[in-house]
Amino acid sequence: MTVPIAKLSFWGVRGSTPTVDPATWRYGGNTPCLELIAPDGTQFILDCGTGLRMLGSRWAAPNGGKNPETHIFVTHYHWDHIQGIPFFSPLYVENNEFHFYSFRSKYLGRDSLKQVFEAQMALPYFPVDMSAMNAKRKFKEVDGGDSFTIRENKITARWLNHPQGCLGFRIETPGGTVAYATDNEPGDAKLDASLRELAAGADIFINDAQFTPEQLATTRKGWGHSSWLEGVRVAREAGAKTLVLFHHDPDSTDRMVDLLLKRAREEFDSVFAASEGMVITLGAPGEGVQAHMPGTRTALRREAQFHAKVSGLTEGGKAFEEETMVRDLSLQGALISLKHLPQLQSELQVTMEAPGENGVQAMKLRGYVVRIDEGAEKGHVAVGVVFTD
Ligand SMILES: [Zn+2]
Numbered sequence: 001m002t003v004p005i006a007k008l009s010f011w012g013v014r015g016s017t018p019t020v021d022p023a024t025w026r027y028g029g030n031t032p033c034l035e036l037i038a039p040d041g042t043q044f045i046l047d048c049g050t051g052l053r054m055l056g057s058r059w060a061a062p063n064g065g066k067n068p069e070t071h072i073f074v075t076h077y078h079w080d081h082i083q084g085i086p087f088f089s090p091l092y093v094e095n096n097e098f099h100f101y102s103f104r105s106k107y108l109g110r111d112s113l114k115q116v117f118e119a120q121m122a123l124p125y126f127p128v129d130m131s132a133m134n135a136k137r138k139f140k141e142v143d144g145g146d147s148f149t150i151r152e153n154k155i156t157a158r159w160l161n162h163p164q165g166c167l168g169f170r171i172e173t174p175g176g177t178v179a180y181a182t183d184n185e186p187g188d189a190k191l192d193a194s195l196r197e198l199a200a201g202a203d204i205f206i207n208d209a210q211f212t213p214e215q216l217a218t219t220r221k222g223w224g225h226s227s228w229l230e231g232v233r234v235a236r237e238a239g240a241k242t243l244v245l246f247h248h249d250p251d252s253t254d255r256m257v258d259l260l261l262k263r264a265r266e267e268f269d270s271v272f273a274a275s276e277g278m279v280i281t282l283g284a285p286g287e288g289v290q291a292h293m294p295g296t297r298t299a300l301r302r303e304a305q306f307h308a309k310v311s312g313l314t315e316g317g318k319a320f321e322e323e324t325m326v327r328d329l330s331l332q333g334a335l336i337s338l339k340h341l342p343q344l345q346s347e348l349q350v351t352m353e354a355p356g357e358n359g360v361q362a363m364k365l366r367g368y369v370v371r372i373d374e375g376a377e378k379g380h381v382a383v384g385v386v387f388t389d
């Protein structure tokens with residue numbers, strides 16, 4: 001019997017507007033787009049922010065192209081959730097078929113999402129019109145409260161508290177349950193309850209964490225977003241297993257997101273900050289949830305050999321110190337072989353012995369764990385770090 005495994009990929013995690021500021025590089029600057037491959041091969045795409053373009057350029061049709069069918073859920077019509085659509089290349093390929101789901105906006109009326117497509121591609125906003133989009137497109141209206149199944153997966157939609165409305169989606173697959181609740185603000189009793197319904201017992205609960213709790217209580221009240229602290233509260237009350245902080249503020253640097261994540265981890269066991277390129281596997285044997293960062297975003301590396309002392313925290317939160325060799329180094333980071341398994345997105349102190357003019361010198365660097373792979377040596381893991389100073 002094969003184990004049902006679902007794979008959740010983060011293609012865009014930034015809220016409001018894309019960022020290209022180097023200080024936001026590590027978590028990424030593309031606006032919301034997630035991809036969930038269910039164990040039965042069904043491909044779900046959640047939101048069509050600028051991350052959708054990257055998904056399109058690496059696109060592999062589900063089921064090896066035999067039955068190219070993809071289900072795309074759009075939470076609402078704010079720019080950051082739709083602006084990737086014209087740049088999603090699979091939409092221009094004739095044999096592809098896409099099922100779009102979104103709500104009827106009172107500002108647009110019938111076929112809201114279809115109208116959004118047409119308006120986005122109307123001249124002079126975009127150089128080609130809709131007739132260039134050759135893929136089959138089917139549009140389905142969903143309402144908060146709806147529940148339906150797609151093959152062996154159950155979808156639930158609920159309204160969230162956000163200006164002009166926003167839907168949250170819960171997808172239950174045989175590999176695990178993902179609740180996607182971006183763009184929501186606490187404070188409306190009925191919608192707060194809907195959010196908890198979506199998150200109830202979910203393996204992965206993705207929640208808006210754009211603002212700090214202080215901002216949310218003062219200057220950003222009423223803007224339609226949430227904080228890491230609210231996410232922790234909901235995760236706890238609803239019994240969600242892993243919380244993912246999402247929709248990072250365009251003004252939040254990587255260092256600021258690091259800090260929000262650190263605080264959230266002090267309050268809740270399993271938290272990640274959504275990061276472009278991050279892949280979470282659900283339902284793999286032994287562990288409920290495994291997070292990985294693929295190596296594609298790391299810089300070109302040079303082979304090197306430095307003696308290093310590495311200290312940090314393990315997955316279980318225990319401090320460790322270990323001596324190793326750094327063999328793979330770039331200006332931005334290094335690949336380090338370790339016997340200990342550090343926690344993804346945690347900080348490591350790396351002290352390297354580097355030969356200099358006055359003999360061997362110790363070079364102290366602060367590293368941040370961005371990926372963990374199986375090590376080349378037995379009993380080791382290969383840990384990718386980005387140096388943060
Ligand atoms: Zn948004």
Ligand SMILES: [Zn+2]
Nearest residue numbers: 076078162183
């Ligand atoms: Zn919004």
